[in-house]
Amino acid sequence: DAKTTQPPSMDCAEGRAANLPCNHSTISGNEYVYWYRQIHSQGPQYIIHGLKNNETNEMASLIITEDRKSSTLILPHATLRDTAVYYCIVSARAGANNLFFGTGTRLTVIP
Amino acid sequence: GAVVSQHPSRVICKSGTSVKIECRSLDFQATTMFWYRQFPKQSLMLMATSNEGSKATYEQGVEKDKFLINHASLTLSTLTVTSAHPEDSSFYICSAQGQNNYGYTFGSGTRLTVV
Numbered sequence: 703d704a705k706t707t708q709p710p711s712m713d714c715a716e717g718r719a720a721n722l723p724c725n726h727s728t729i730s731g732n733e734y735v736y737w738y739r740q741i742h743s744q745g746p747q748y749i750i751h752g753l754k755n756n757e758t759n760e761m762a763s764l765i766i767t768e769d770r771k772s773s774t775l776i777l778p779h780a781t782l783r784d785t786a787v788y789y790c791i792v793s794a795r796a797g798a799n800n801l802f803f804g805t806g807t808r809l810t811v812i813p
Numbered sequence: 814g815a816v817v818s819q820h821p822s823r824v825i826c827k828s829g830t831s832v833k834i835e836c837r838s839l840d841f842q843a844t845t846m847f848w849y850r851q852f853p854k855q856s857l858m859l860m861a862t863s864n865e866g867s868k869a870t871y872e873q874g875v876e877k878d879k880f881l882i883n884h885a886s887l888t889l890s891t892l893t894v895t896s897a898h899p900e901d902s903s904f905y906i907c908s909a910q911g912q913n914n915y916g917y918t919f920g921s922g923t924r925l926t927v928v
Binding site for chain 1: 862873904
């Protein structure tokens, strides 16, 4: 699996957009970008994934650069409940590979 | 949506005893499940891949005789920590592929404390 690089921590004001970057410069053509988050003492929660195109769902938006070497997860209106560790993972089609977690970004939403 | 149930949520056991952790896919069949371990302030580390009807595949450095995995049905995988020691105290998490074939669903985790 390709390696990802994320900042260790970020703060965001409540109600503002949280933009979490991820570098994956060695990503292969068949690898997706997945984002999960882990709230303290819980199992990781799936947020969103994408291959080439930008994606949006009810939780977040995912912006992938044209060269696919980096991506940004956007939480449009952060709430206190969004405080968590966010993991960016690149992996080929689900079911064919395991998910290997890096160190992630600890996002703290500040009131 | 896909739900993975993990039990128990926390367990305390004495050194030398064994502990079994269950991971169930509630509304879908999972031919493959994954077991992770997470130490405080660290990321999840994959321990093994559990395959229904066959032997589990262990990651390098994980003792297969200590961490017994059984995946006897399409909805249940168990992890047994045998002869537990305090250094086995950790947060154990299972996951399975969701119905949509692209996301993994994780259990809520099991906090194991060995005293």
